[in-house]
Amino acid sequence: VPGTEIGVGYRSFIDHELDGRLETGNAGDLHVKYDNVTLPDVVTLGIRQRITDRIRLMAGAEWTNWSQFDTVKIEGGPAPIGLPFEYDDGWFFSVGGEIDVTERAAVRAGIGYELSPIDDNVRNYRLPYNDGLLLSVGTTYRLDERFSFDIGYSFFSVEDMDILAADEGGRDANGPFSGRTDTYVHYIAAALKWKL
Secondary structure, three states: OOOEEEEEEEEOOEEEEEEEEEEOHHHOEEEEEEEEEEEOOEEEEEEEEEOOOOEEEEEEEEEEOHHHOOEEEEEOOOOOEEEEOOOOOEEEEEEEEEEEOOOOEEEEEEEEEEEOOOOOOOOOOOOOOOOEEEEEEEEEEEOOOOEEEEEEEEEEEEEEEEEOOOOOOOOOOOOOOOEEEEEEEEEEEEEEEEOO
């Protein structure tokens, strides 16, 4: 329909081969190698709809292929070590709006929700991550045809979660450690744009 814009984006996976030194204390240092560490590819879909000349609505979805990030093998020690991640795919959904309050200034706000790739079965105390809610507000001020200024604020709150210790079923990602987390993040961003 008139005023509709749709965008699709793709960012490829990235393969890594890392090597370094593992400090083992009295046993001396070992040269270790991490082979075939693959960070996920990402697909995004966005839609923007002009409602009036001053009001626009947006929605988006993003899929991250974390399920390919399974077990990282560390070689070089007395025996290979496997770090099991075993993540699910990640999803992020968002909706928002933008209003031109003057010819030079626009304000926007949005809400997003992330479905974490990490669940209770694989969550450990090194990365206590869960589903989360994102709230954002921002503004753009156009100084002239070439210069504009953006500033934004976002608050990201991760759902409280339990970190589980080893159990009778053999789950030992956290050893004897257990606990509960409460996580949130504040973001502030600013940018000056100059069109050449």
